[in-house]
Amino acid sequence: MAVTWTRAWWRWTGGPTTRPVERVVRVDGRSRADEPGGERQAFGRWVKRPRVDGGKRRGDGCDRRSLSPTWVLAVGGPQPAGRGGRGVGVGRDASRLAGLQRRLQGIAGGLAVYDEAPDNVSSSTYSSTPSLPGCRVAPGRRADAGLPLARVTSNRIDLRALAAMDGVGRFREVLPMLMDPVAFAEAFVSGDAAGGCRVPSRGMERHRATLRSCGVASDARSRPAFAMKAFTTPKKDGRTARLVLDARPLNDAMRRPPSMDLPRLRDFIAEVERHRFAMQCDGVSYFYQFPVDASISRYFGIGMKGCDMLLNVLCMGWSWAPCIAQRASNVLVRDLGLAWVDNFLVLGGTLDEAERNVAVFRKRAQAARVEVRAEGDDALWQVRSRFVCVGVEFDLAAETQRHRLDPAWAERWVDGSGMTAVLSGRATARQFAEVFGGAVWATDILAVPRCHFAALLSFAGRLGGRMVGAAAPVWDEVVDVPPSARRELGALRKIVRENPWVVGGVPEDTGSPSDASSRAWAALLEAEGRFVDGRQGVFAGPDADAHINLKEMLAFAEGVVRLCWAPGAQRCRIDNAAVVGAVAKGSSSSYAANRVLSRSLRVAGRRGIVLRPDWVPSGGQLADPYTRGTSLPRFPAQLPLPRSRATPFDLF
Secondary structure, three states: OOOOEEEEEEEEOOEEEEEEEOOOEEEOOOOHHHOHHHOEEEOOEEEOOOOOOOOOOOOOOOOHHHOOOEEEOOOEOOOOOEOOEOOOOOOOOHHHHHHHHHHHOOOOOOEOOOOOOOOOOOHHHOOOOOOOOOOOOOOOOOOOOOOOEOOOOOOOOOHHHHHHOOOOOHHHHHOHHHHOHHHHHHOEOOOOOOOOEEOEOOOOHHHHHHHHHOOOEEEOOOOOOEEEEEEEEEOOOOOOEEEEEEOHHHHHHEOOOOOOOOOOHHHHHHHHOOOOEEEEEEEOOHHHHOEOOHHHHOOOEEEOOOOOEEEOEOOEOEOOHHHHHHHHHHHHHOOOEEEEOOEEEEEEOOHHHHHHHHHHHHHHHHHOOOOEEEOOOOOOOOOEOEEEEOOEEEEOOOOOOEEEEOHHHHHHHHHOHHHHHHHHOEEEHHHHHHHHHHHHHHHHHOOOOHHHHHHHHHHHHHHHHHHHHOOOOOOOOEEEOOHHHHHHHHHHHHHHHHOOOEEOOOOEEEEEEEEEOOOEEEEEEEEOOEEEEEEEEEOOHHHHHOOHHHHHHHHHHHHHHHHOOOOEEEEEEEOOHHHHHHHHHOOOOOHHHHHHHHHHHHHHHHOOEEEEEEEOOHHHOOOHHHHOOOOOOOOOEEOOOOOOOOOHHHHO
């Protein structure tokens, strides 16, 4: 029987080997007796297996006893008709081949297919026969095999000098985690910092010299308290890799870190747009500029063959690292601008003010020995009015300050392979998570309420709950994305492709108090210190038995749809914190609330209304009496109570 074989690199539980293989097959750890007639399931389809060993037994051409219960990839050419029906060969036609290549993205573990032999595979154990075109490494395997580790700065920050500049004290609170072994040991949940965990790293030995030369790590003279798995991820340049430590054993043993003090993205954008000029720079290998005391570095071990290594700098992967880095950055830009981890933005309302602030920032950075560099092709310390920062393009020179997504990021997200896989309906959980994370980021920057994507949010919530609840989440398993979620993602994709400018700073014109009780709702329109209109009603049908949060959302929606007509900003005064949060974010954890909110925001958008939620205490809710039997007054009417300017933060 003529069969065209392709050799692939198989990664077994018992070690690597090469075998002649045939097509994509799923092996669930079942015994041979569980498979009727020697059949196998290939992506939900039962197919007959042709003879490949010349004998009467129907087999695979490989030893099943060494297989682990996982996905296994088998690649081959066109197959002849087998007993009981045609064989299903991956090279049979272009459509089948294209479908297979999409599904290869969902194969986890078991096997990785390379177009070229990996660095750790000798030519004697790898066949040069080409594999499927366009297929690289299956998700779950390192996609940066062969990339050298990027050389990092050997500069180290003067932590004591930086702490002396901390006028607020937030950085000094976390500084002992880098310098005081007693404070570090007290952060363990169990109180026992002995550790004992050791997880070996694969393929990290070739980076040992680079780690030593940069001073990032040194050889361990004794067994580390935690020797964890290290891996590398490709950097944006695509030519070098970044070192990351899988510090989950250490993170699980320690208490959660305090707040990062990272500004909300919307607050970050709003603050930038209050100015006209900015200087942007970022820290060079910022995490590696933070030195760690020798007595603490024993907790940041890298498990390696022969001799373990100890990280001498802040560990990327440790749960406390982002908090320490962000709080240090806040010290450098205090009263001068904003910081987003290792991105520094010095602001000014005028050119002179911006240049003065830049001079102060330079003195602070030099005093603390923080090494910075310009972003992209910009000259260091250059003040600009149009720039890209944290994935947002700002134009402060326009008559009205505006922003939009970084065009380069938007293009990558819209046309990425992950987006193609999700829109096809079958993508890995990892691909969906990456695409959904980009969707959240894009909606925040473009001010698109996420409630318009209720089905997408609902599916993401279900998938996330399943992954969090699993003992060992399988991020590379293939998931079926519902058609409704795909339609909503496609609509957002069109918006991101257009990437419109977003203008901030809309003046407030009117207010709209709304409230709901267990049986009734009321909404009012307030302008110039008077009630000018209002509506009230009784819940009926399914709404009568709804949760109080949904009833409050319905009352808010009635106020928007029936009362708000004039364009401008509308201050919505609500005494329900859940509804305030949903309107502010543009989404809710409730599917029904998302549908109601989406309808309200569509109406507001068509009328040119910007909704701004404002929490008020129940005692200051002007619409409350009209949900408890009081009839609406004749309009216009004077306000019966003073207006409250409370915010949701008054709850805490």
